[in-house]
Amino acid sequence: MRGAVVQDRAEPLADNAPHILVVDDDQKIRALLGRFLKSNGFRVTEAQDAAAARSFMRGLAFDLVLLDVMMPGECGLTLARDLKATRPVPICMLTALADAEDRISGLEAGVDDYVSKPFEPRELLLRLRNILRRGQTPTATRDEIRMGGCVFNTTRGELRRDEETIKLTERERDLLRLFAQRIGVAVPRHELSSDDSTGSERAIDVQINRLRRKIEADPSNPVYLQTVRGKGYILYTD
Template sequence: MTLASSLARRDPLPDNAPHVLLVDDDQRIRELLGRYLQDSGFRVTTARDAETARAAMRGLAFDLVILDFMMPGESGLDLARDLKSMSPIPICMLTARAEPENRVEGLEAGVDDYVTKPFEPRELVLRLNNIMRRGRIGHEPRDEIRMGDYAFSVERGELRRGDETIKLTERERDLLRLFASRPGSPIARHELASDESTGSERAIDVQINRLRRKIELDPSNPVYLQTVRGKGYILYID
């Protein structure tokens, strides 16, 4: 799905809708992504560079900042470092650079998530919602998590799609419970395998692939249960 094909008619947003500052020097991305975010329930203010972003933040309060990594003048990385030194505002960084060292740079600067271009718009919205959820409630246990059409009851260990119950193995149930305790946060393979019920790290990869077939519309291109290269896996929820 592309940004251009994802746009729909916008309805008026409530005053308490989360307010996002989108900072990118590419006008087309600002326009298309800004409209998509509005369609997804966010109020959006855009800025073409760090200077414009700072001016916007002097007059408005934002719930989250989306930053392009490379911009003329002050880079998104430098702006992220400065913003994080002053406040804990959540930051999601967008970049065309997919190298591990660039991701590490962003995380070391304090950004809360790092998304490479091109990206799936729906995935980005999931990530933004997870960032804000972590900021509001941290890792509070929850009774149920939702992934699109699927709902998982943590207490009962039951996965459902509408009225249909999806059969889970004990290992899949244990994995979902662990992911449900830390949605939006990467969990390392060795941690997933530390419980005897989930087995070795190699077995974890097999279990993840099987679990994806049960919660993803397209298991080969997962939206919810994703691989974090060099770290493990992460579960995004609605």
């Protein structure tokens, strides 16, 4: 966890706080993740391997599993495939930055998302909260979506940063409205394309880059509007 500052939570957790099972064979990473998640309002149970995770899951219900790929004994991918085949619990996988095949295999196994190590704590929180939000009863598109300092009003098609209105093109409004309907879900490039000549997949990449410059603090390292390799783009919100 890059730049993580973990503070112990002063107030007690809410009764309905989401319960996360953290599965990682590295004790230091487990402990750091556990403290970080607890400080951000989650209940946490820690397991050092797949066998321990299975034991906990026989007696406890979890809202989400945060699962490392590389572990001694049964690997995370095998455990993820089995869990997805037997129970509806959402899974977010932790993978090494270079292990593209692991990320692809995880998505093929049905995991809900993945985070590459080392990761930014804020990005991890966004991903976990979006996974949990997707598991709730579907609702109509929210009137507003927040991305850091930016707020997009889906009805008015208005993007604001603090008190400043950020100018959007019609295509940018359309894209943000589409993402707002599918927050935390990867949207393929062809679904983002319009019917005219400006809607080619290559043009979509250009439009996404322009949107990032308007909503991201660091467009070259996006937190909210991210690329899903080989698939399209995904929007995370606060």
